[in-house]
Amino acid sequence: SDDSDDGGNNVINPGTAPGFPPFEYTQDGELVGFDVDLAEAAIERAGYEVGEWTEIEFDSLIPSLTQGNVDLVAAAMTITEDRQQQIAFTDPYYESDQAVLVREGGDLSPESVDDLAGAVVGAQSGTTGQDEVEALVDDGTVAADDVRQYDNYTLGVQDLENGNVDVLIIDIPVAENFADGRAVTIAFTIETGEVYGMGMRQDDDRLADINDALAEMQEDGTYDELVTEWFE
Ligand code: ARG
Known part of the structure; x- marks a missing residue:
């Protein structure tokens, strides 16, 4: 139903803070990077639809997420105890x-x-x-x-x-x-x-599906392909 805090449907709107290559940056006017590819692949693999990317300054990402302007933050964000008070993180995906x-x-x-x-x-x-x-x-x-x-x-x-x-x-x-x-x-x-995690709202139960998708991608080589593409 549409009154839940997860946006109520299949669409996950991701947000990031570009200027952080190769994780997220702008190239020829387009948002690209490891996090962009990884988040999109995970959202799709989890059975959801990738919505619009929103570009936000890093220190506004968590408020944007908790306020519901975006549903998932993929921004090379380190999992810290302070941040965990405000948002939930996926399992770690990078060290x-x-x-x-x-x-x-x-x-x-x-x-x-x-x-x-x-x-x-x-x-x-x-x-x-x-x-x-x-x-x-x-x-x-x-x-x-x-x-x-x-x-x-x-x-x-x-x-x-x-x-x-x-x-x-x-x-x-x-x-x-x-x-x-x-x-x-x-x-x-x-x-x-x-270690980096993607951020989601604490009450968004789609997080478990994103975690499953990330685990699958780590097992089947999709994750390694992205690492090779963006870091080597
Ligand atoms: N890993 C550092 C942190 O979480 C820096 C992340 C900066 N990310 C960005 N997209 N600008 O604080």
């Missing part, structure tokens, strides 16, 4: 740690977080990268004034190339993608042991 990205050929080549003392450090708002930046402020390594927050990492990489920020903290696979083609390079990594 990542954080990378410290610096300007290529710049004068800063830090080897550990201690070397970030005095640096101007940035991340995308609302991300686990930003949590790492805040930890550096809390322990006195970085001054609060030297923190830069970006609506998306594409803007951050521009600022890094231009010298407006010294360091970006960002998920490793995305750091590698930017390092391949932009004037930035990975200085070192921070082991965070993050």
